[in-house]
Amino acid sequence: MTAFNPITISCFKAYDVRGELDVNLDNAIAYRIGRAFAQYLNDGKENPVIVVGSDIRPSSESLKQSAIDGITDAGIDVIDLGMVGTEEVYFATSHYNAIGGIEVTASHNPINYNGLKMVRENSRPISGDTGLADIRAIAERGEFVVADKGRVTLNTDKTAYIDKLMSFTDTTKFTPKKIVVNSGNGSAGPVVDELQKRLGDNIELIKVHHTPDGSFPNGIPNPMIIANQKATSDAVIAHGADFGVAFDGDFDRCFLFDEKGRFIEGSYIVGMLAEVFLKKHQGESIVYDPRVIYNTENVIAQNGGTPAISKSGHSFIKQVMRETRAIYGGEMSAHHYFRDFAYCDSGMIVWLLVIELLSVTGKTLSELVNGHINDFPSSGELNFRLGQKTASEISELLEQKYHSSNPAKNTLDGLSLDFGNWRFNLRSSNTEPLIRLNIETKGDKALLKTKTDEILAVLDECGAVSADH
Known part of the structure; x- marks a missing residue:
């Protein structure tokens, strides 16, 4: 047993770690969290491994390396995914049969913040009552098991992940589309580039704020802020695009704009995607949160689905989805969850589904949502x-x-x-x-x-x- 001085760590939140740099989160704390995470998850499995990735923030790489040092000092091997979005860690945790995964990211928080999102085997979430409190306690006590140092393998190959994303749609059904994609100078750009190679010549992408840049020269990537919606909206109008997509920093959320440049509230997208899945899989369960429910419940009823309401937050949604084996779950905050994506949220699957939906129906995005907006108007959050x-x-x-x-x-x-x-x-x-x-x-x-x-x-x-x- 190696003993560190006991400390108090205040950056643990309800279901992740998020703190202000050099105030309550630094490399030394990231090391402790990584080592505690590995120690907590190590159940004696032969050749255990943990996958780790980070977003584009200037502080993320060093925090990631500190967490990796902690994991390997606990005797666990690491697959370093490089610069990735959170959903890539979700995918890799299941794909590589890892005992856990960590994404170093602060998503849409201010530049002086960062954090760690953690999952366990099969990409199951870790929240306060399912392990996060235990990890915090181990990290704070500083009582760490001594082990032979684990190895680190760098693996930045996105092929299997891109294959998985593409499995949700049928490109043979695509009709010509022009799409604005705003990556917010976050981690989404490289994935968009890889997807573009698979989408075919029918799909033209107009890329806005595309290059990953941790200084965020065009502002923190948070499309929920009204001022941040203008760049995507203006580009849709200027280019006569069929719709627009905007991502937050780690692209686990996807925000949509119709062909008129109008921002579409997330609850209406939940209803639209619920209908997509229920038309193909009638009777399946759909999970949604209690903030805005009228339209979603109406869509589920009209399409023969089974409603399952859950407390807001990814750990709660994922738990209810697993309990009900729901095919799809959505939150009005633009998190969308898929049973065939390890019950995890993905910002990338959403806009691929929208391409197919517009192609198959021959309708515009505004035509698909206007009736729902009029039937169930909401204030927005x-x-x-x-x-x-x-x-x-x-x-x-x-x-x-x-x-x-x-x-x-x-x-x-x-x-x-x-x-x-x-x-x-x-x-x-x-x-x-x-x-x-x-x-x-x-x-x-x-x-x-x-x-x-x-x-x-x-x-x-x-x-x-x-x-x-």
Whole structure:
């Protein structure tokens, strides 16, 4: 046993590690986490291996090497994937029969942040109650098993991963399409280049902010920020594209724009993809989160599917998907999960499916979603920093305000109140110090505005400040 000084590590979150560089995350902490991760997962399997990758941030390579040092000092071999997106680690963990995988990334967080996303065998998520707390405890205690040092193999070959992505679609059905792809100067660019070789001459890609650049010269790649949507939207309009795609930094989320350059809220994409899968596989389960549900539940019912609601967050969605053997799961935050991708989320599979869908139906993206948007209008996710009231205190105030209407109440994830013709969900973020509000109605845009204004007035009285600008 090798003993390090005990320390407190504060960068562990609900289902990953995320911290501010040289404040609560540095190379020494990454080493401890890597070694604790390997020690926790090592179950005596013969020739165990862990796959590790990192995004394009300047700090990611050194943090990755520190984590690798920790893993190999624990006696576990490492496959270093190089610069990759999170879903490439998910894929490689299962593909190489690894006992675990780590992606060093801070996704869409500010440049002075970084983190580690971890999975165990078969790409199963690790969250606070499924191992993350144990890994933290080992890392903090610094009591590490002594072992012969593991070996490191560099493997940057993406062939098997690209093959897997392409297995979700049929390129023989593709009709000519022009697509704007905004990689946000993140990790997506090299994968887009490899996919382009497989898509055929019918598919023209207009690449925006394509070159990986950890200084993020065009801003942190977070397409949820309205200002960041302009580059993709403008390019779609300028090039007369059929649709646009934008990725976050580690491209586990995929955001879509229609042929008019309009940003499409994630919940409508969940409904659209649910319909795609149910038309091919009727009766299958579809998993979705409780933030915005009307359209998704309607699509599932109309297409003979089985609804399965889950708390928001990838570890919860993946668990419910495994329990129900769901073929597809989606969150309005633009995470999309696939049974045949080890129940993991992929930003790349989404736009490949959209190419085929537009080709087969002969419809534009706006034609595919407009009816759903009109039938079930929603506010989009509104984010707030808390003031003098806590999230639970605000929820209590809203319950009191609407008590006389006798709404159906659900507390699976925050507070959901459903009044029959409209509903809202208010929840605390698992990844940021924010509360998030979503409101939706059944075909009534005027009611949507009225109820949005009502709830915003309550939040304002509580000192909550918008975080969306």
